[in-house]
Amino acid sequence: MRYAMAIDTLKCVGCNDCVVACQTENNVPIGHCRDWIVEKTTGTYPDLQLEIRSERCNHCANAPCVRTCPTEASHYAEGGIVLVEESECIGCKACITSCPYDARFIHPEGYVDKCTFCIHRVEKGQDPACVSVCPTHCMVFGDLDDPNSDISRAMATRKWKSLIPEAGTDPKVFYLI
Amino acid sequence: MIEEIITSGRMNPEIDPVLHVWGWEIPFYLFLGGISAGILIFSAYFTLRGRQDELPVAVKWMPLAVPFLIGIGLIALLLDLSHVLYFWQLFTNIRWESPMSWGAWTLGIIMPLSMVWIATWIEDIFPKWDWKFDEVKTAIDWIKDYRRYLAQILILLSIILGMYTGILLSAFNARPFWNTSILGPLFLASGLSASAALVSFFSKSEIEKRLFTRIDIILIGIELFMIVHLFMGHLAGTQVHIQAAQMFLGGAFTVPFWVFVVGLGLLLPVVLEILELKHKFIPAIVPVVLIVGGNLMLRFIVVNAGQASRWLY
Numbered sequence: 458m459r460y461a462m463a464i465d466t467l468k469c470v471g472c473n474d475c476v477v478a479c480q481t482e483n484n485v486p487i488g489h490c491r492d493w494i495v496e497k498t499t500g501t502y503p504d505l506q507l508e509i510r511s512e513r514c515n516h517c518a519n520a521p522c523v524r525t526c527p528t529e530a531s532h533y534a535e536g537g538i539v540l541v542e543e544s545e546c547i548g549c550k551a552c553i554t555s556c557p558y559d560a561r562f563i564h565p566e567g568y569v570d571k572c573t574f575c576i577h578r579v580e581k582g583q584d585p586a587c588v589s590v591c592p593t594h595c596m597v598f599g600d601l602d603d604p605n606s607d608i609s610r611a612m613a614t615r616k617w618k619s620l621i622p623e624a625g626t627d628p629k630v631f632y633l634i
Numbered sequence: 635m636i637e638e639i640i641t642s643g644r645m646n647p648e649i650d651p652v653l654h655v656w657g658w659e660i661p662f663y664l665f666l667g668g669i670s671a672g673i674l675i676f677s678a679y680f681t682l683r684g685r686q687d688e689l690p691v692a693v694k695w696m697p698l699a700v701p702f703l704i705g706i707g708l709i710a711l712l713l714d715l716s717h718v719l720y721f722w723q724l725f726t727n728i729r730w731e732s733p734m735s736w737g738a739w740t741l742g743i744i745m746p747l748s749m750v751w752i753a754t755w756i757e758d759i760f761p762k763w764d765w766k767f768d769e770v771k772t773a774i775d776w777i778k779d780y781r782r783y784l785a786q787i788l789i790l791l792s793i794i795l796g797m798y799t800g801i802l803l804s805a806f807n808a809r810p811f812w813n814t815s816i817l818g819p820l821f822l823a824s825g826l827s828a829s830a831a832l833v834s835f836f837s838k839s840e841i842e843k844r845l846f847t848r849i850d851i852i853l854i855g856i857e858l859f860m861i862v863h864l865f866m867g868h869l870a871g872t873q874v875h876i877q878a879a880q881m882f883l884g885g886a887f888t889v890p891f892w893v894f895v896v897g898l899g900l901l902l903p904v905v906l907e908i909l910e911l912k913h914k915f916i917p918a919i920v921p922v923v924l925i926v927g928g929n930l931m932l933r934f935i936v937v938n939a940g941q942a943s944r945w946l947y
Contacts, residue, residue, distance in 0.1 A: 473643065476643065488645075488646075488647065489646050489647070490643070490644055490645075490646060493642060493643040493644035494642070494643040495640060495641070495642045495643070495644075496640070496641045496642075497638065497639070497640045497641075498637075498638070498639045498640075498641075499636060499637070499638050500636060500637065501636070501637055512642075512644075521806070521807065521808060524731045524732065524805075525731070525732050525733070525734065525805055525806065526729065526732055527724055527727065527729055527732045527734040527735035527738060528720075528723040528724060528726075528727045528729070528735070529727050529729060530723070543717075544720065545720065545723050546717050546720065546723075547715050547717050547718070547720045547721050547723050547724060548715045548716030548717030548718065548720075549714070549715055549734060550655040550656065550714075550716070551732070551734050551802075551806075553649065553653070553655050554653065554655060554656070554806050554808065554809060554940075554941065555805070555806045555807075555808050556808055557807070557808035557944070557945045559644075559646075559649050559650070559653060559944075561649075562646040562647070562648070562649050563647075563648060563655070563716050566717075567716040567717035567718070568716075568717045568720075569717075620947050621945050621947045623872070624807060624808065624945060625807065
């Protein structure tokens, strides 16, 4: 089992529904976010390209945060989901500095927090909150090891990229382009 | 020209717009850890060479400072932890892949060992020292017989302590400026250099002063070589490494680094030390303050510059 997410940059309109859904579902403290929208405009007016991405923890298969954590608080859960165990986190912030995506932050209670791929929903067979609310259905979540899953098929039939794979992280969030 | 504008809705405190999760605590600890490692290496090395009576400050006196320096460093480290009540988790795990983990263990071992090391010298320093309990005196006398082994262990652990502070940073490939293996040796050399400067400042013997001034000059030379090497490596690297180097070659860190670390912290004191060896009068306090100050500055700049450098995507 290898959980992954694919986001269709051609469908995403940057409405921030995924961000709000995540904050509500996961009780994300005010002023923080586990997922966010990036808009990248390239070119000079009037010749412009726009890419809109919903970003979050990439649940890397070779996660630098898990590697640098001194206490095993950052760990791989089932399906390769990268999680932080609050009661083992000392708040040293090594994982924050080791993440090239800056996907982690310090929860006001002191431990490090980040996207969990909504593992509590995934365990019940549901999609993560961000995926389930997306009004344009631009996000797909599923198991890469299952060739018939929505995500495997989306990636087999579309061109895709991941973010800074050259950082050696083997990210598991993909962008359909 | 193709322009690129990236707007992000993310605004997490201490992460955006520029990462700044590590404030003064970490560089201050790296500084104290480096000096402690340097002091212990010199003390243990010259004990093995049998020069303890010729070089009393380096071998017997300076280690007295180590438990205090490491203690203050540990307090700084604890102040940095945002979930500090769980700090003991460091010592219920050993994670070989995490330099912070083996650094914590090294500190945990070196702190008591440095106290034992001091205990074996304390009667030499304070002739009227009384252990009060015969059992303690017997135990310390027994350890004195094995001082050579203790010295060998201390050298090994101190080299790890001096290097790991740099390796800790270079293990983060997400921060291109830190992502160079030269940081470990550079921090070790600069820690050794600061402690050599402190020995020659505190020493009253001409032999010891001159020896440690000479050692310091060599170490500063090595540091300068490694700094050039650091930038050569970055400039020959990928785009993000080149951008990281450019922060020092025209960017925000140019003046603080080249003026304060390289100019005032390395080049000026090395000139003063060479003049000192040629029997010119140089107030002893000047080179040591410059070197120790440059040392501290180096850690602050490296920690801040690393956090300011990032991948672009």
